[in-house]
Amino acid sequence: LSRQTRRAYADAAPVKKPRKFRYFRWAWRLTYLYVLGSIGYQKNLVILGTGWGSVALLKKLDTENYNVIVVSPRNYFLFTPLLPSCTTGNIEHRSIMEPVRQILRSKKASAMYYEAECTHIDAERKVIKISDNSDVKGDVHVTEVPYDMLVVGVGAENATFGIPGVRENSCFLKEIKDAQAIRTKIMDCVETAGFKDQKPEEISRLMHMVVVGGGPTGVEFAGELRDFFDEDIKKLVPEIADSFKVTLVEALPNVLPMFSKQLIDYTESTFKEEHIEIMTKTMVKNVTDKYIEAEISRPDGKKELTRIPYGLLVWATGNALRPLVKDLMSQIPAQKDSRRGLAVNEYLVVQGARDIWAVGDCAVAGYAPTAQVASQEGAFLARLFNNMAKTEALEAKVHELSSSLNVQPGNSAQVVQEIESTERQLRRIKDIKPFHYSHQGSLAYIGSEKAVADVAWLNGNLASGGKLTYLFWRSAYLSMCFSSE
Ligand code: FAD
Ligand code: NAI
Incomplete structure (x- = not known):
């Protein structure tokens, strides 16, 4: 071999x-x-x-x-x-x-x-x-x-880094049941905020949707959430519309670290337009049922502890x-x-x-x-x-043919020819090359029918963001969904 x-x-x-x-x-x-x-x-x-x-x-x-x-x-x-x-x-x-x-x-x-x-x-x-x-x-x-x-x-599984309160109080986003739980919780927050005699401060807390983790999962979810609010909730429950807020919390200096700088800037400016607040250099340290505690690193190097009240908390800090x-x-x-x-x-x-x-x-x-x-x-x-x-099958055939050479020497020329041809086939398929990953690019939806894409293009990389990229994102994923392979 x-x-x-x-x-x-x-x-x-x-x-x-x-x-x-x-x-x-x-x-x-x-x-x-x-x-x-x-x-x-x-x-x-x-x-x-x-x-x-x-x-x-x-x-x-x-x-x-x-x-x-x-x-x-x-x-x-x-x-x-x-x-x-x-x-x-x-x-x-x-x-x-x-x-x-x-x-x-x-x-x-x-x-x-x-x-x-x-x-x-x-x-x-x-x-x-x-x-x-x-x-x-x-x-x-x-x-x-x-x-x-x-x-x-x-x-x-979902990484929590052992941070207290995460498992008990957050929603994750990995399985279908997680997506269903998030949807139920969003509507629960909206209905509870609309409950008779609810105080403004409590309405603000309930309508504050906090996403921890600025990787693609957190970014895509924050974008979807904002769309959902603009397209549905705002129209259905206008009385609480002003209190709705989405905040994305990220420990690193920027979101989407795997994308190019140009697309990170584009995502951050799009989020600003969509009124999604991004809190970078903010590391969550503790989670309770009503607020998170996070440490913010200030430009002068000082650290500051802050409390962020929330109604819905989605935890998207990667894999464990x-x-x-x-x-x-x-x-x-x-x-x-x-x-x-x-x-x-x-x-x-x-x-x-x-x-x-x-x-x-x-x-x-x-x-x-x-x-x-x-x-x-x-x-x-x-x-x-x-x-x-x-x-294995070809090796068995060679083995069998070789044995038959001894049993039926009369056919030896034909058998030898067959052995040689089988061995040639064997040589061809035995030469298995190691695994090589071919990167097709990264795509992420960022809300408001916009997407960002870093795709491999003519031996280089093409970075694009916007509505056209969204059409590309949508058609790429929909076609993959319908394909049988
Ligand atoms: P999974 O797809 O997670 O499958 C694991 C399987 O193992 C599941 O069927 C599970 O039930 C089963 N399992 C678990 N425990 C056991 C056990 N003990 N015994 C037997 N079976 C078990 N990647 C991209 O490239 N592009 C994207 O756009 C993208 N979007 C994403 C969006 C979200 C919200 C998330 C969460 C991830 C996304 N990813 C994306 C990442 C991608 O989904 C993962 O990298 C991919 O699912 C990994 O595939 P896998 O086969 O290793 O594991
Ligand atoms: P991730 O690992 O990419 O990002 C998690 C983020 O959470 C990191 O930026 C990290 O700094 C931050 N974080 C960790 N602990 C924190 C804390 N305590 N406080 C604040 N922030 C904290 O995780 P994600 O997004 O779930 O992605 C997992 C994998 O799936 C990645 O490889 C990603 O590329 C892939 N994926 C790809 C998508 C796409 O291509 N569109 C979509 C979703 C996932």
């Missing part, structure tokens, strides 16, 4: 293998024999998660080559870029959900799906523990699933590791220095583990935790696994 293919199959393949470690070569030979020996037996390929990474893998995978088992507590794929629009009802939540069963039904060979959370990966025994955490439970709701190959695509990922990392010595997720090699093999790959937000491959990266990684693994299966 070529060096690259070996690394793709590889178990704990370190980036550089010192030659003196001959036992690696032996380990590889044994793995190779195991692969040959197991031909005819379909390997259990267990895929954790139904997000961007895992679904991209599933869609491109030739399921007939493996015994595919998908495990995820969410029985649908969620098109996250349009989730902020669901918080205000601008987009119906069902239109950004794709049932897993439907995806599996479209595959050539059947694949299993279990609606469950994986609670433990036993890398030693090659078994995962799964638990049905849904409201309806049967007699069996905890069990084990063995795997030959495991793909971890469980994403990340899921307990499952932390648990797996703690079992693998090679992961001890990794902080942001499962360190993987250039074939997305989890460093230091056997037969475990990782994709998306839970993997650290040197890219930002985005849908774009996750889906390209998932598609890469599908190509890799499809190739691995083809390789």
Whole structure:
């Protein structure tokens, strides 16, 4: 096998293998024999998660080559870029959900799906523990699933940095239920503000919508919220209109740090026009049920503590590791220095583990935790696994033809020709290149039918913002929503 293919199959393949470690070569030979020996037996390929990474893998995978088992507590794929629009009802939540069963039904060979959370990966025994955490439970709701190959695509959870009161008092924006909760809470704030004899100060608090985190999630949500107010609430409940206010709180000196300076300035000036207040260099330290406490860094270097009363608080400060990922990392010595997720090699093999790959937000491959990266990684693994299966089949054929040479020497010329042609095919597909991410650009909606885009263009970058960019944003995402891939 070529060096690259070996690394793709590889178990704990370190980036550089010192030659003196001959036992690696032996380990590889044994793995190779195991692969040959197991031909005819379909390997259990267990895929954790139904997000961007895992679904991209599933869609491109030739399921007939493996015994595919998908495990995820969410029985649908969620098109996250349009989730902020669901918080205000601008987009119906069902239109950004794709049932897993439907995806599996479209595959050539059947694949299993279990609606469950994986609670433990036993890398030693090659078994995962799964638990049905849904409201309806049967007699069996905890069990084990063995795997030959495991793909971890469980994403990340919301980061709170241990700040007191965040979990109890804020809304997050990651899942459909979060978007629904936000929508309910906005309307609750509006109706409570309109309650008989409500004091002006309390009306101002209730109508103050605070978003913490000036990354794309926070910015897009703040923009959607302002639109919702201008287009609906203002007309429906004009008596409280003057009290409505959106504030975006960000610890860094500016919002959208991943965009170019020009687009950051454009976003900030658009927010000013939309009356969305941006508080930069403001780090939230504590959250109560009615106000947040934040530390503002003044230009002279002084720090000042401020209290910001709120009605709705949306917390969008990025990603944190899921307990499952932390648990797996703690079992693998090679992961001890990794902080942001499962360190993987250039074939997305989890460093230091056997037969475990990782994709998306839970993997650290040197890219930002985005849908774009996750889906390209998932598609890469599908190509890799499809190739691995083809390789195994062709190797079995070579093996069989070679054996038949001894049994039927009369046909040897024809058999040798066939072996050579099969080996040529093998060489072609064995040469699997490492994963390479192709960045298509960043897009974000900023409200008032305006968007910002940093897109790859003719070997360079094109930065644009405004209404035309919004049309581009909308058509790009809508077309992706309707596409089957
Ligand atoms: P996810 O898509 O989060 O999927 C994880 C899956 O794992 C889920 O199905 C979950 O139920 C399942 N799971 C969780 N725990 C377990 C467990 N223990 N066992 C089994 N399964 C489990 N990125 C962009 O590139 N462009 C955008 O415009 C964009 N917009 C976004 C908007 C919002 C509001 C958010 C929150 C994110 C956005 N992102 C965007 C980021 C993007 O959504 C993530 O990077 C992407 O979802 C990561 O994909 P993933 O497959 O790693 O994880
Ligand atoms: P993020 O990590 O991009 O941004 C979080 C922000 O919160 C940071 O700017 C951070 O400084 C700030 N923050 C952290 N703690 C804070 C505190 N205590 N007080 C105040 N501010 C604090 O997180 P986000 O926006 O959720 O994005 C996560 C990932 O998803 C990113 O990789 C992002 O690129 C991607 N994404 C992409 C979108 C797009 O391309 N349109 C949309 C949404 C997410």
